[in-house]
Amino acid sequence: MDTNLVEMFNAALDWVKMILDAPSARVVLFGVPIQGHIFVEVVLGFVIVILLSQKSYKPPKRPLTEQEIDELCDEWVPEPLIPPITEDMRHEPPVLESAAGPHTTVNGVDVVNFASANYLGLIGHEKLLESCTSALEKYGVGSCGPRGFYGTIDVHLDCETRISKFLGTPDTILYSYGLSTMFSTIPCFCKKGDIIVADEGVHWGIQNGLQLSRSTIVYFKHNDMDSLRSTLEKIMTKNKRSKNLRRYIVAEAVYQNSGQIAPLDEIVKLKEKYRFRVILDESNSFGVLGSSGRGLAEHHGVPIEKIDVVTAAMGHALATEGGFCTGNARIIDYQRLSSSGYVFSASLPPYLASAAITAIDVIDQNPDMLVKLKQNIALLWKGLSDIKGMSLASNPESPIVFLKLEKSSGSTKDDLLLLEKMADRALKEDSLLVVSSKRSFLDKCRLPVGIKLFVSAGHSDSDLLKVSESLKRLASELLLES
Amino acid sequence: MITIPYLTAVSTYFSYGLLFAFGQLRDYSRRIFDWWSTNNLHGYAPICLAHEDFYIRRLYHRIQDCFGRPISSAPDAWVDVVERYSNDNNKTLKRTTKSTRCLNLGSYNYLGFGSFDEYCTPRVIESLKKFSASTCSSRVDAGTTSVHAELEECVANYVGKPAAIVTGMGFATNSAIIPVLIGKGGLIISDSLNHTSIVNGARGSGATIRVFQHNTPAHLERVLKEQIAEGQPRTHRPWKKIIVVVEGIYSMEGEICQLPEIVSICKKYKAYVYLDEAHSIGAIGKTGRGVCELLGVDTADVDIMMGTFTKSFGSCGGYIAGSKDLIQYLKYHCPAHLYATSISTPSAQQIISAIKVILGEDGSNRGAQKLAKIRENSNFFRAELQKMGFEVLGDNDSPVMPIMLYNPAKIPAFSRECLRENVAVVVVGFPATPLLLARARICISASHSREDLVKALQVISKAGDLTGIKYFPAAPKKQEEERDAIKLD
Numbered sequence: 007m008d009t010n011l012v013e014m015f016n017a018a019l020d021w022v023k024m025i026l027d028a029p030s031a032r033v034v035l036f037g038v039p040i041q042g043h044i045f046v047e048v049v050l051g052f053v054i055v056i057l058l059s060q061k062s063y064k065p066p067k068r069p070l071t072e073q074e075i076d077e078l079c080d081e082w083v084p085e086p087l088i089p090p091i092t093e094d095m096r097h098e099p100p101v102l103e104s105a106a107g108p109h110t111t112v113n114g115v116d117v118v119n120f121a122s123a124n125y126l127g128l129i130g131h132e133k134l135l136e137s138c139t140s141a142l143e144k145y146g147v148g149s150c151g152p153r154g155f156y157g158t159i160d161v162h163l164d165c166e167t168r169i170s171k172f173l174g175t176p177d178t179i180l181y182s183y184g185l186s187t188m189f190s191t192i193p194c195f196c197k198k199g200d201i202i203v204a205d206e207g208v209h210w211g212i213q214n215g216l217q218l219s220r221s222t223i224v225y226f227k228h229n230d231m232d233s234l235r236s237t238l239e240k241i242m243t244k245n246k247r248s249k250n251l252r253r254y255i256v257a258e259a260v261y262q263n264s265g266q267i268a269p270l271d272e273i274v275k276l277k278e279k280y281r282f283r284v285i286l287d288e289s290n291s292f293g294v295l296g297s298s299g300r301g302l303a304e305h306h307g308v309p310i311e312k313i314d315v316v317t318a319a320m321g322h323a324l325a326t327e328g329g330f331c332t333g334n335a336r337i338i339d340y341q342r343l344s345s346s347g348y349v350f351s352a353s354l355p356p357y358l359a360s361a362a363i364t365a366i367d368v369i370d371q372n373p374d375m376l377v378k379l380k381q382n383i384a385l386l387w388k389g390l391s392d393i394k395g396m397s398l399a400s401n402p403e404s405p406i407v408f409l410k411l412e413k414s415s416g417s418t419k420d421d422l423l424l425l426e427k428m429a430d431r432a433l434k435e436d437s438l439l440v441v442s443s444k445r446s447f448l449d450k451c452r453l454p455v456g457i458k459l460f461v462s463a464g465h466s467d468s469d470l471l472k473v474s475e476s477l478k479r480l481a482s483e484l485l486l487e488s
Numbered sequence: 489m490i491t492i493p494y495l496t497a498v499s500t501y502f503s504y505g506l507l508f509a510f511g512q513l514r515d516y517s518r519r520i521f522d523w524w525s526t527n528n529l530h531g532y533a534p535i536c537l538a539h540e541d542f543y544i545r546r547l548y549h550r551i552q553d554c555f556g557r558p559i560s561s562a563p564d565a566w567v568d569v570v571e572r573y574s575n576d577n578n579k580t581l582k583r584t585t586k587s588t589r590c591l592n593l594g595s596y597n598y599l600g601f602g603s604f605d606e607y608c609t610p611r612v613i614e615s616l617k618k619f620s621a622s623t624c625s626s627r628v629d630a631g632t633t634s635v636h637a638e639l640e641e642c643v644a645n646y647v648g649k650p651a652a653i654v655t656g657m658g659f660a661t662n663s664a665i666i667p668v669l670i671g672k673g674g675l676i677i678s679d680s681l682n683h684t685s686i687v688n689g690a691r692g693s694g695a696t697i698r699v700f701q702h703n704t705p706a707h708l709e710r711v712l713k714e715q716i717a718e719g720q721p722r723t724h725r726p727w728k729k730i731i732v733v734v735e736g737i738y739s740m741e742g743e744i745c746q747l748p749e750i751v752s753i754c755k756k757y758k759a760y761v762y763l764d765e766a767h768s769i770g771a772i773g774k775t776g777r778g779v780c781e782l783l784g785v786d787t788a789d790v791d792i793m794m795g796t797f798t799k800s801f802g803s804c805g806g807y808i809a810g811s812k813d814l815i816q817y818l819k820y821h822c823p824a825h826l827y828a829t830s831i832s833t834p835s836a837q838q839i840i841s842a843i844k845v846i847l848g849e850d851g852s853n854r855g856a857q858k859l860a861k862i863r864e865n866s867n868f869f870r871a872e873l874q875k876m877g878f879e880v881l882g883d884n885d886s887p888v889m890p891i892m893l894y895n896p897a898k899i900p901a902f903s904r905e906c907l908r909e910n911v912a913v914v915v916v917g918f919p920a921t922p923l924l925l926a927r928a929r930i931c932i933s934a935s936h937s938r939e940d941l942v943k944a945l946q947v948i949s950k951a952g953d954l955t956g957i958k959y960f961p962a963a964p965k966k967q968e969e970e971r972d973a974i975k976l977d
Contacts, residue, residue, distance in 0.1 A: 026703075029624060034580075061968055070717055074717070078716060078717045079757055082716050082726055082758065083568065084728070084729040084730060084759070084760075085728045085729070086729075087729065087760055087791060087792075087814065088814055091816055091817060093811050095816055096816060099628045099630075099631075099632045100630065101633065101634055102623070102630060102631070102634070103617075103634050105619050105620040106619075106623040106625060106631070106633075107620070121629040122623060122629075122630050123624045123625060124624045125975075128623060128899065129621075129622070129623075133619060134620070134621060135620070135621075138616055138621050138834075139613055139616065139617075142613055142616065143603075143609065143613075144561070145561070145562045146562045146563075146603040146604055146605070146609065147601075147608075147609075147612060147802055147804075147834065147835055147838040148602060148797075148798055148802045148803045148804050148835070149563060149798075149804075150563040150595040150596045150597045150602040150802060151563060151594065151596050152558060154555045154556050155558055155595070156557060156563060156567065156592065156594045156914070157595070158557065158558040158559065159559055160559070160560045160570060160583075161564075163558055172621050181658035182657055182804065183659070183660050183828065184828060184829050185657075185664075185824060186657060186659060186660045196537060197535075209825050210823045210826075211823075211827070213821075214663070214692060217692060219686065227576055251533055253533070281532050282585070283535070301715075321622055321828075321829030322624060325621065325622055325624055326621050326622050326832075327621070327832050337535065338571060340541065342556075343544055343548065346659075346684050347659055349686070350656065350683065350684045350685060351657060352803075352804060355832070357621070357834070358621060358622075359615075359626050359930055361621045361622075389812070439629075441629045444820050444826045444827075446668075446823045446826050446827075447821055448667055448668065449823065459626075482531050485532070
């Protein structure tokens with residue numbers, strides 16, 4: 007049966023071949039005998055060519071006519087420039103009528119001031135006022151130009167040299183605004199493709215710099231060295247390639263948002279192990295930590311050369327304005343041409359630079375101010391140790407004493423309102439200026455909010471006692487009822 | 489628009505090509521020499537890649553002495569420029585204690601408040617003694633003093649808006665305010681020659697950015713129509729809001745913005761106008777109120793007016809003026825207001841006193857005199873330069889006048905020649921300007937006297953002859969017929 011089928015099949019095949027071969031049975035073209043199947047293939051080839059050359063059907067592309075564009079423009083309704091103002095947005099800050107020293111005047115009443123970062127009490131110091139006055143008489147107020155175009159006054163160069171000498175670094179660059187120091191320095195060295203590991207609690211200036219740099223940012227848990235170690239481990243195992251990939255760790259010495267102090271010795275150990283560079287913001291530790299005020303590096307006994315880039319805002323211990331960045335000569339030189347906040351902005355007014363020089367001289371000659379500050383912080387800690395409803399969340403050595411809410415209401419907005427009410431009552435009833443946390447909607451920090459107290463060496467023991475009593479009372483009244 | 493002569497373009501490209509070739513040669517030989525010196529990076533990536541700072545090392549360092557010249561006196565009409573010397577071919581410059589007294593054509597000192605002023609400085613010193621140099625605190629904590637409150641009211645009245653907010657730095661004002669006003673889903677249309685601070689603020693906000701041709705309202709209208717019809721990229725949803733950003737005077741061109749046309753276009757298409765008056769506030773307009781006063785635009789039509797105090801008021805800082813609600817919103821959300829140290833109180837007092845002088849509220853007419861002087865000086869200087877055959881940019885009444893140089897070799901030549909004759913000028917090249925269009929920029933001040941300007945003209949003319957930058961034929965004058973009128977090179 008099978009063989010029959012096969013034979014019939016073969017016979018049919020032979021018939022077909024004969025039919026196809028018939029017309030060209032004896033044609034030999036180019037030495038190749040033409041067989042019948044060639045014709046079929048040629049016909050198929052023609053069909054394919056015809057199909058391919060057909061234009062595929064696309065719906066016709068009609069651009070919008072002028073009239074349609076005009077209609078769309080007329081119909082479009084933009085959002086209002088700002089959302090409607092709510093009542094809590096109308097809160098007015100206290101208006102000072104005298105210098106923001108440890109005691110100041112608000113509305114004619116003498117008020118104890120814990121809201122100025124005047125750590126060494128240099129506001130109102132006669133030496134600073136003297137040097138400012140002579141600078142004002144010589145140079146006027148403003149410098150009328152960016153550093154590249156006759157805005158470099160010899161006071162700026164003297165200030166940079168003084169800071170380098172004080173910290174023991176090769177070179178320094180001065181910025182005219184504290185907040186712009188970080189967001190100009192970071193985009194200078196970090197470009198697209200680089201990797202930055204940053205603490206999640208850094209302040210807005212640093213966050214803005216990280217965003218402008220367009221690098222890959224990885225956050226680690228606030229001040230948690232284990233989290234940092236595991237993050238670095240993960241990054242290094244993922245990117246073993248690329249010798250030109252720059253890697254940075256960004257941290258603050260004393261965190262503005264929480265008062266914690268970064269453990270620099272561990273960070274340096276990790277950095278050397280994984281070959282990262284460290285960018286450190288010493289705004290709140292310059293002039294405060296360390297036995298002679300030289301900052302976090304002295305406090306932990308780490309040589310300053312191990313930190314690659316140190317920046318600081320001068321609006322804290324130095325009682326002046328502006329900021330600076332120090333490091334080795336290559337880094338500072340590079341910033342003089344590519345840092346946008348330095349090149350495209352007017353330079354620091356000369357009287358503020360001379361105030362900075364005088365302030366550093368004062369710190370050098372009077373190290374007992376630092377001792378007094380440490381004593382004040384310890385006294386305040388003792389007074390606030392058993393406050394109900396709030397707990398001390400900052401480091402015992404940091405000049406920013408941070409009281410966080412033990413039980414959050416769940417929404418940051420309500421917490422902020424409650425803390426604002428507490429600060430207002432402290433001002434009205436007890437004549438105390440304290441700071442309640444403020445968060446802009448642009449701020450990505452999610453740390454807990456609370457009350458901040460900036461301790462100064464100029465505060466007396468009675469001031470510290472007064473603030474502890476007042477906060478204890480207010481906390482028990484406002485927090486236990488909610 | 490600047491049209492560069494053909495021959496000049498060819499010679500400029502050739503110069504840059506030569507400099508680039510030499511630079512590459514030196515880099516190559518440096519690499520060979522460094523090959524057997526040890527690399528002290530130990531596994532770290534180099535902090536600046538070789539090609540990133542090629543321009544700095546090989547082109548900029550050669551002419552570094554023309555930039556960043558330190559001064560040792562106030563930035564007034566005459567200034568002491570400190571002499572510097574270099575031992576390693578301009579790579580590093582060292583100060584000396586000698587200085588030369590030069591005529592200052594480079595500082596932004598439009599109304600002459602840059603030095604000791606008889607009305608302002610005593611009041612500034614008084615406020616320094618009362619409030620000290622800084623408040624060490626942000627505006628919302630304990631940084632608002634009575635001077636700050638007075639300043640904001642004063643600025644708002646001066647500019648012609650209901651309210652104002654002041655920050656400590658002009659650059660940071662733009663970078664911190666634009667992200668608060670607009671975010672993802674919004675559109676920013678900015679002039680192609682806007683300042684870096686605006687570009688930074690726009691990038692930081694997350695909105696889409698489109699650029700329109702410099703100072704061309706017709707192109708702005710085309711871009712607006714196209715963008716509104718198209719909507720957001722890829723999703724084609726309608727834009728949430730559109731902000732058009734322009735400047736009053738463009739600092740590298742000296743041109744005044746065509747504000748009336750731009751405002752009418754924005755009104756028609758319901759876009760918001762953001763005006764950056766960094767150089768124009770205090771310098772133009774009959775009472776110094778800026779470009780709105782000069783061109784007759786109602787301040788209520790401009791939604792957000794921004795400016796800085798560094799130029800005309802001799803101080804530091806920036807402001808934003810707008811409706812009361814806008815300022816209230818910004819005070820609640822702007823990061824520069826919430827986190828940054830407030831503006832130094834003596835600087836704030838300087839601004840208040842300067843505004844009082846300009847408006848004549850100090851009891852004298854010095855303000856009106858200064859404003860008339862600067863207009864007279866600018867127009868005289870510009871007319872004379874054009875008569876001499878220089879290619880000068882900018883509109884009438886604008887105190888900023890760039891003189892075109894083009895060729896990179898002329899940049900240091902012009903600057904050093906002028907300094908030799910005790911005139912301090914500012915020269916700008918790439919990357920602040922396009923590659924081919926290097927220029928020298930003159931800033932006129934109200935404290936320049938007529939003799940100062942005549943001396944400056946003589947020196948600039950001499951330097952211009954030596955470097956060959958008189959690209960236009962000079963206006964024929966009887967005694968200048970011999971000095972060849974046509975000098976197109």
